[in-house]
Amino acid sequence: MPTQLDMASTELRDVNATLQAAAKAQVNEPYVIINPRGSHAMACGLDGPLNVTVKGSTGYYTAGMNKEASITVEGSAGPGVAENMMSGTVTIEGDASQYAGATGHGGLLNIKGNASSRCGISMKGIDIVVHGNIGHMSAFMAQKGNLVVLGDAGDALGDSLYEARLFVRGTVKSLGADCVEKEMRPEHLAILKELLDRAGAKAKPEEFKRYGSSRTLYNFHIDNASAY
Amino acid sequence: MDKTPQTLPRQSWTFSNEINSEIRRAAETGIYDIRGGGAKRRVPHFDDLLFLGASISRYPLEGYRERCDTSVTLGTRFAKKPIELKIPITIAGMSFGSLSANAKEALGRGASAAGTSTTTGDGGMTNEERGHSTQLVYQYLPSRYGMNPDDLRRADAIEVVVGQGAKPGGGGMLLGQKITQRVADMRSLPVGIDQRSACRHPDWTGPDDLEIKILELREITGWEKPIYIKIGGARPYYDTALAVKAGADVVVLDGMQGGTAATQDVFIEHVGQPTLACIRPAVQALQDLGMHRKVQLVVSGGIRTGADVAKALALGADAVSVGTAALIALGDNDPKWESEYQKLGSTTGAYDDWHEGRDPAGITTQDPELMKRLDPIAAGRRLRNYLNVMTLECQTIARACGKSHVHNLEPEDLCALTMEAAAMARVPLAGTDWYPGKAGF
Numbered sequence: 165m166p167t168q169l170d171m172a173s174t175e176l177r178d179v180n181a182t183l184q185a186a187a188k189a190q191v192n193e194p195y196v197i198i199n200p201r202g203s204h205a206m207a208c209g210l211d212g213p214l215n216v217t218v219k220g221s222t223g224y225y226t227a228g229m230n231k232e233a234s235i236t237v238e239g240s241a242g243p244g245v246a247e248n249m250m251s252g253t254v255t256i257e258g259d260a261s262q263y264a265g266a267t268g269h270g271g272l273l274n275i276k277g278n279a280s281s282r283c284g285i286s287m288k289g290i291d292i293v294v295h296g297n298i299g300h301m302s303a304f305m306a307q308k309g310n311l312v313v314l315g316d317a318g319d320a321l322g323d324s325l326y327e328a329r330l331f332v333r334g335t336v337k338s339l340g341a342d343c344v345e346k347e348m349r350p351e352h353l354a355i356l357k358e359l360l361d362r363a364g365a366k367a368k369p370e371e372f373k374r375y376g377s378s379r380t381l382y383n384f385h386i387d388n389a390s391a392y
Numbered sequence: 393m394d395k396t397p398q399t400l401p402r403q404s405w406t407f408s409n410e411i412n413s414e415i416r417r418a419a420e421t422g423i424y425d426i427r428g429g430g431a432k433r434r435v436p437h438f439d440d441l442l443f444l445g446a447s448i449s450r451y452p453l454e455g456y457r458e459r460c461d462t463s464v465t466l467g468t469r470f471a472k473k474p475i476e477l478k479i480p481i482t483i484a485g486m487s488f489g490s491l492s493a494n495a496k497e498a499l500g501r502g503a504s505a506a507g508t509s510t511t512t513g514d515g516g517m518t519n520e521e522r523g524h525s526t527q528l529v530y531q532y533l534p535s536r537y538g539m540n541p542d543d544l545r546r547a548d549a550i551e552v553v554v555g556q557g558a559k560p561g562g563g564g565m566l567l568g569q570k571i572t573q574r575v576a577d578m579r580s581l582p583v584g585i586d587q588r589s590a591c592r593h594p595d596w597t598g599p600d601d602l603e604i605k606i607l608e609l610r611e612i613t614g615w616e617k618p619i620y621i622k623i624g625g626a627r628p629y630y631d632t633a634l635a636v637k638a639g640a641d642v643v644v645l646d647g648m649q650g651g652t653a654a655t656q657d658v659f660i661e662h663v664g665q666p667t668l669a670c671i672r673p674a675v676q677a678l679q680d681l682g683m684h685r686k687v688q689l690v691v692s693g694g695i696r697t698g699a700d701v702a703k704a705l706a707l708g709a710d711a712v713s714v715g716t717a718a719l720i721a722l723g724d725n726d727p728k729w730e731s732e733y734q735k736l737g738s739t740t741g742a743y744d745d746w747h748e749g750r751d752p753a754g755i756t757t758q759d760p761e762l763m764k765r766l767d768p769i770a771a772g773r774r775l776r777n778y779l780n781v782m783t784l785e786c787q788t789i790a791r792a793c794g795k796s797h798v799h800n801l802e803p804e805d806l807c808a809l810t811m812e813a814a815a816m817a818r819v820p821l822a823g824t825d826w827y828p829g830k831a832g833f
Binding site for chain 2: 180186228247262266326
């Protein structure tokens with residue numbers, strides 16, 4: 165039986181302290197949080213293997229800076245879900261608000277619904293799979309990692325992109341500065357297949373287009389000033 | 393034909409030689425000038441204030457016999473483990489990447505020996521820095537380069553950087569020539585490319601979001617660490633008030649003389665307010681909220697001497713922070729490198745092309761050969777000495793004003809030499825009991 169924490173009667177600090185201690189103890193036991201009521205900073209800073217299921221929707225920064233833990237939100241998540249995640253898996257059964265996976269260094273953020281604007285902003289190695297659509301300015305200044313979108317992407321995808329890989333199955337409203345469509349080579353198809361399998365996404369790698377940096381803005385040159 | 397009488401050649405004040413050289417440089421290169429450091433223009437500063445000292449109605453303390461304490465505690469509002477410092481002078485945030493590893497180590501050694509804290513910068517925390525700093529403040533910046541929860545937990549305090557005095561509203565740029573393999577790895581980027589640091593945080597906007605962001609940082613670190621919020625000298629009254637509202641334990645206020653590793657000269661010289669102009673509005677905001685001394689105020693930007701420290705404290709700060717001065721103490725712009733500065737088109741005291749990575753003093757560089765020039769042990773000792781001297785100077789002034797703790801210095805101990813300084817510091821013009829804006833006149 166999973167350990168149940170009821171946020172109707174338990175303070176956020178106590179919930180997080182319990183989860184953080186359990187993660188640190190490497191117990192790898194299941195925890196269930198009920199009545200989350202949109203609380204912010206829930207299940208953040210976990211540092212070890214632990215299974216956490218949140219029964220409902222959460223506020224800002226759910227699972228922030230996660231390491232190793234597997235956290236599932238059976239609802240939607242507010243801004244900055246899994247921000248700066250280092251490793252582990254965060255699954256959102258519903259939609260995610262702005263900045264999902266921002267600055268994440270590793271692990272998998274699996275969003276079953278849609279993600280709002282700036283999904284994957286400044287990502288640094290995280291893998292993000294969005295089963296629905298993503299909003300504008302997603303992957304802005306994305307440095308490293310993979311962003312997979314089964315639906316459509318909004319305006320200015322990948323603006324000022326560095327080395328992150330972007331895979332989109334649907335339409336892209338517009339590309340940001342320095343972001344271009346790139347050839348999908350066998351190694352990219354293999355990466356994509358592995359990510360789709362991990363995320364349980366029913367899609368074929370061949371249906372996607374790949375986008376990446378043209379690297380023209382990597383070193384400032386006055387001829388490119390209008391791109392900034 | 394008679395010779396027409398000539399006047400002496402007259403240089404234009406508007407089109408000075410300095411301005412003309414900048415016009416020629418811009419025409420030649422097509423790009424704005426980038427440099428390090430803070431504002432170089434003359435602005436009203438602590439030099440424009442004087443202490444009154446003791447008199448018949450104010451008793452001084454005996455110079456070498458009566459105690460004048462200098463300790464300061466930062467982060468008393470919410471943090472379980474506030475920062476305890478022996479002196480009210482801290483080392484400002486400067487990144488590994490912009491500074492060499494030896495320079496960061498020297499800062500840690502010097503600060504620790506003097507009993508104060510040092511601060512990371514835009515590039516993450518290095519082991520050298522952590523290992524040599526007894527009190528280390530970890531900056532939380534928009535770029536989040538190198539940000540990770542392990543370093544967050546091993547820091548002694550967290551500083552959320554909203555702005556910087558040299559460039560309030562601006563991001564950063566570390567040019568490719570300083571991006572070595574180690575710097576690149578820490579920042580998750582390829583070697584040799586220009587690294588742009590965003591000016592806005594990627595996952596919050598505005599004070600309401602910031603409050604939640606601070607909640608998250610506290611939850612991740614068990615509410616142990618003081619949370620500082622660093623603001624540039626833009627709108628100090630409102631920014632201080634909003635920082636308090638967002639839950640800051642400490643507000644760090646950086647005026648326009650505060651340095652940067654690299655940004656546009658036009659930004660450094662034309663955006664932001666002088667440090668002197670920022671302190672009283674920030675203190676006023678704290679007082680209006682009933683939070684003065686409960687949320688500590690750290691002032692930076694052009695602090696050079698113990699007199700500057702004393703004046704900042706008298707205006708209401710709890711501590712000050714030094715960056716440029718600390719680098720000079722380590723050996724930056726030292727006359728012994730004059731011939732090399734000249735080869736770089738500069739001179740001692742004016743060298744500010746820190747972004748190019750060719751610093752003869754081995755401080756603002758990642759060049760292995762240049763880095764060797766800075767002995768971190770000797771440089772750390774120099775910094776310790778400098779911090780000790782500033783502290784002694786501050787105590788000297790405080791005792792002369794009859795104060796048993798440097799925090800007891802107050803605006804009443806000061807007068808101003810100029811109308812501008814009087815207006816900004818809200819202390820009387822010397823010889824009067826008036827300052828511009830004072831009610832009743």
